[in-house]
Amino acid sequence: MSIDKETIKHVAHLARIELQPNELDKLSGELDEILGFIDKLKYLNLEQVKPASHILPINNVLREDEPHVSLTSEKALENAPSKQGNFFSVPKIIE
């Protein structure tokens, strides 16, 4: 399986990261290797193995519906690059 540059560009856009031309080359090679590694699964006999969505053998971890102390809005907004009153502010989004 080989990853072309267009695919890398598409994935980079989805992740909202900007790549330089040299990084594009580098990443397409690295991703090829990673996918090649995962491809090894195809050659294993997995008939007896149940599909899993989590690596740990634990389930039903739940919390009771009890309130905790939340952050104050000052604290929550402390690191915000931009704010207005008690709100985070972002460039205008139009649907």
Next chain:
Amino acid sequence: MKYQTVIGLEVHLQLNTKTKAFCGCSTDFGKAPNSNVCPVCLGFPGALPVYNHQALNSAIKLALAFGCQIQEHTKFDRKNYFYPDLPKNYQISQFDLPLSRNGYLDIYSQDKPKRIGITRVHLEEDAGKLIHETGVSLVDFNRTGIPLLEIVSEPDLFSPQEAFDYLTSLKSIIEYLDVSDCDMEKGSLRCDANISLRLEGAKELGVKTELKNMNSFKGVKDALTFEVERQTLLLEANQKLVQETRLWDVEKGVTVAMRTKEGAKDYRYFPDPDLTVFIIDASIISQIKAQLPELPPEKMRRFVKEYGLTEYDAKILVSSKNDAEFSESCIRDYPGKDKKELVNWLIGPLLSEANFRKIKLHELNLNKNELISLIGFVERQDISHLSAKSVLSQLLDTGKSARDLIEEGNLKQISNAEALLEVMETVIQENAKSVSDFKAGKTNALMYLVGQVMKKSSGKANPKVVGELIRRRLTDA
């Protein structure tokens, strides 16, 4: 009709838990912006989500009420996209192993029963709230992470009215379960619709439009009605429809195509490694099943069987849980086996009074014993039906007893023949024309004479007694 309308609805429901889905932040509505937030719901690095037990129970309860199969093995996935109301840049949702599938909802549309399939009910979390101002959008994350259920119907709805009836029935059942406020204005219940048209008899579905931004059940119906017309016009002009998302503009009463930059959505779902899987075994299911209340369809059937109500009347009374309980307590206390008169009062004058006061039946300031006593006065013909309705109104306003109000208003009907004779004689003398009409066989003339007696006695004469007296007086003579 040349085209058949096909509609599927996607309902997002906020659960009424005290705390959010994955953290202990309060779900209280209307708090100062960004005050119900913490590292988990703000998506700070390293914060770990843990699901709310009560949310899971409520979700299973709801899925069972809609006859869904609860999946033994269920998990959370990340749905990845960027939007300012989504601090983690992914929404925790469910993809290939949803909580439940294959349920149904029985609705009545245009008085006919119809079963609507429910594809799936799955767990997810709400996003934050955006407020758009000039040049800037403001973000409040108080809503972020409130537990949501997504309830997806099959494309089994064939008209905007059916979609409306589906939502009404859905809401009624959810209110019975007490798992959500179901308030569309507050946003605790939201609905998107998929709609397409196909040629009558065709198997394949047409090109669909996704409708968003409706904030009432009527809005959903209106947007769908508009869309049926728009799509019909395009199809009849042989124009190609494009699959798109359109927003309902309630002011202008039109749907408008949403401007989207990206092509097909690419959410790159994958299992959320921060959350473990859930095994929902038979014991959990039977435990929750035992908590299910009697739901509207069963209650309706029981009212018909136990109290001899018609299906139509029973259906009105059971649509709201509290109203049904109020009505049933009245029905139980009402003397005798025949409950028809009481039920007529409940769904007639009482419901109008409630609607007029913009409250629910059970919220009326009414002692059921006073209602029963009032109906007794009417049944014994002590007061007219019309007077009784005005007494009811005063009962609700003043909280006085029916007996006192009838006495204060001097409303007792005169059924006593002697008291009426004098008035009747006057009327007969003053209306010679009507008297001769009646004698000539015009039965309507009798009604007129009765009306005159009623008028002269300020509405207190008992019309049945008066009618009988005049008829006898004129036929004997």
